[in-house]
Structure formats: C-alpha cells, structure tokens
Amino acid sequence: MELQQLRYVVAVAETRSFTRAAQQCHVVQSALSHQVAKLEREIGARLFDRTSRRVVPTAAGEAFVPAAREALEAAERARAEAAAVSGVVSGRLRLGAIPTVTALDLPSLLRDFRDAHPRVDVSLRTDGSEELVARITTGSLDVALLGLPPGRVPQGVRSRVFGRDEHVAVVAPDHALAGENRTDLATLAPYPFVDFTAGTPGRLQTDQAFAAAGLERHVAFEVTTGDLAARLVAQRLGIALLPGAYAATLGGVRTVAIDDAPAREEHIAWSRYRPSPAAAAFLELVGLDTPLG
Known part of the structure; x- marks a missing residue:
C-alpha cells in the first residue's frame, strides 16, 4: 500500500469521479484507475461502485477513506516535523475563523505568515465558533479565531482572548x-x-x-x-x-x-496536543508562546 494510492482513493471519494480525480491528481485516468484497482486487490475489497453516471464508495470504501485521510495527514506531519528540525517550516496550516473576526487583520497576518514561511500552504475555513472548536478537537483544524460572549471559554481546546x-x-x-x-x-x-x-x-x-x-x-x-x-x-x-x-x-x-x-470577546483557539510546526509558527506570529506537550 502506497501513499500515492491513498491520495487517489481520497480524490475519487471527494470528486465522485475517476476523471475528475485524475485531473485533481495530475495523472492520466488509466494510471489512477489501475492504482485504485491494484489497492482493491491488495486489501481484498472493492472500494467504489462504478456506474456510467457516478462513482459511489462501498461500505468498505466508507470505512477506508477516513483512515486513508489520517494516514496522509500523518505522513505530511512526519515530513513537516523532520523539516522543522533543520529550521524549515513546511506542511499545511488548517485555519478557521468566524466571518466577523476583526481583532486581528487576518489577510495581512496571512501575508506576513506567507513571507516568513513560504513552504506552508494554508487552508482557511469560515464557520460558527462552536463548529470551529469541534473541528479543532477532532483534528481537522489547527487554529481558529472565535467570537464568544464575555467570560465564556471554549471547551476541549487551548485558547486566549485577544480582543473585545x-x-x-x-x-x-x-x-x-x-x-x-x-x-x-x-x-x-x-x-x-x-x-x-x-x-x-x-x-x-x-x-x-x-x-x-x-x-x-x-x-x-x-x-x-x-x-x-x-x-x-x-x-x-x-x-x-x-x-x-x-x-x-x-x-x-x-x-x-x-x-x-x-x-x-474574540479568542484564538488551538489543540490541547502538540501543534504542528506550521500551527506553532502561526501562533508564534500572533504572539503566543505555546507549550509543545
């Protein structure tokens, strides 16, 4: 089982199409289909039901795809951790924010972050505060900017008030x-x-x-x-x-x-667990000294 095969499976699950998945992964469709079929033979289960109109994950596919995503994220984290030892911050920063955040100038902050760490890619999601906190606790977000009533503290994460x-x-x-x-x-x-x-x-x-x-x-x-x-x-x-x-x-x-x-009150929140190198660099940029453990 190879990481590239996992990427192909995740892409097919997300696009519901072998054609669009191949375009997203920048490979020809025949090569992608061959690798998915090879992986299916290896694990002994069909991952997708294919028809002339759509591609739908099977029960095995529904079980496999979340684990495949976790494996890809773990591999990316391992690569970023190794690079960070030599002082190079890389990987992906998964950032969330409420649409009405104002205490931080997020576009200019991301410009400064990009200037300092050009090898980090950033995915930005807007949502409500509760949804963003939930995503941090499940590991699908690294850092989020929240808005809460005064005195209310987000649960299950680390946080700091940075504006009122x-x-x-x-x-x-x-x-x-x-x-x-x-x-x-x-x-x-x-x-x-x-x-x-x-x-x-x-x-x-x-x-x-x-x-x-x-x-x-x-x-x-x-x-x-x-x-x-x-x-x-x-x-x-x-x-x-x-x-x-x-x-x-x-x-x-x-x-x-x-x-x-x-x-x-506007809060910045992050995981209770060790932040990724990209998340730690972002928190440092906004002036937070975060424990690693």
Whole structure:
C-alpha cells in the first residue's frame, strides 16, 4: 500500500469521479484507475461502485477513506516535523475563523505568515465558533479565531482572548433611528430583528443582553452570516446588532451606538496536543508562546 494510492482513493471519494480525480491528481485516468484497482486487490475489497453516471464508495470504501485521510495527514506531519528540525517550516496550516473576526487583520497576518514561511500552504475555513472548536478537537483544524460572549471559554481546546468589541445597532439608511447618535435596548426592542441562528454564540450575546434588561424582542429572520444580516437590514426587513468594528465595514446600512450594548470577546483557539510546526509558527506570529506537550 502506497501513499500515492491513498491520495487517489481520497480524490475519487471527494470528486465522485475517476476523471475528475485524475485531473485533481495530475495523472492520466488509466494510471489512477489501475492504482485504485491494484489497492482493491491488495486489501481484498472493492472500494467504489462504478456506474456510467457516478462513482459511489462501498461500505468498505466508507470505512477506508477516513483512515486513508489520517494516514496522509500523518505522513505530511512526519515530513513537516523532520523539516522543522533543520529550521524549515513546511506542511499545511488548517485555519478557521468566524466571518466577523476583526481583532486581528487576518489577510495581512496571512501575508506576513506567507513571507516568513513560504513552504506552508494554508487552508482557511469560515464557520460558527462552536463548529470551529469541534473541528479543532477532532483534528481537522489547527487554529481558529472565535467570537464568544464575555467570560465564556471554549471547551476541549487551548485558547486566549485577544480582543473585545461592543455591538452597535445596524439599520437601513432611511430607518427612524438612522440619524441618531446613540440608542438603547429598550428603544430597539419593539422593532423586528435579523439575527443569527438561535443557540449559536453570535445570537447568545444579544439574547443575554435583552434578557438582562428584562426586555423581549422578536427575531423575524435568522441568518448564518453578518453580511447576509446586513443585506436583509438594507431591505428594511429588520434591524440587527453586530460587533461595532465589523459593522463599520458594511455598506448600504447605518450604525448607531448602544448605551447598554452587548459585547463579545474574540479568542484564538488551538489543540490541547502538540501543534504542528506550521500551527506553532502561526501562533508564534500572533504572539503566543505555546507549550509543545
């Protein structure tokens, strides 16, 4: 069993096509098909059901592919660890971030990281804080930038707070509050809201603030990104509460400061286990001294 065979199997599973897998791996299809068939003979099980229209993993394939991915990641980690001994950081950095992160300028940070470590490839995923933490604990992410209510600590990972921001009201340009300098939660409560999905950290910050003030509100639209929330606000479908620094980057809306505004803390989180050389280099770049064990 060779690593290249594992790469071919994973590519076929991801693309559901021998043709697209061959293109992704930069080989001719006949060579890829031959190596997959050779591996199937070696392990004594068919990994894919092939029809004229699609390729679907068999039960054996479904069991094999996750282990193949782990083997490829382990091989890449071993290669990166060996290179790091001689001072060369290589491999892949798997980075996650909430879409509304502002305490770190992520594009310029990645530019500096690339300048310092040109042999590291970076995969960047945006998602909610809970999903990103879960991916760190399962090993599919190295580092993530999160947004959580004040005092809340992500579980199962190491983390550090690196920023804090208060929310502002986001309203349409012709909204009754658009010309105000400041407002408060009591004034905002009667309006329909656009907010994040119930139960998520992004929603929890605002829910807790209204509950603490003894106020009720109606969330008319639930969304998964701040950008979409702003677009709905611009269409006069409701108002939103978003972190001030992030809201300042949005077009087509107005922002109003809130006297009793909810707040959020931005965290950087990473695995409890030894970071890869690429992850350790990224954490060092943002000023974190991480234990290796």
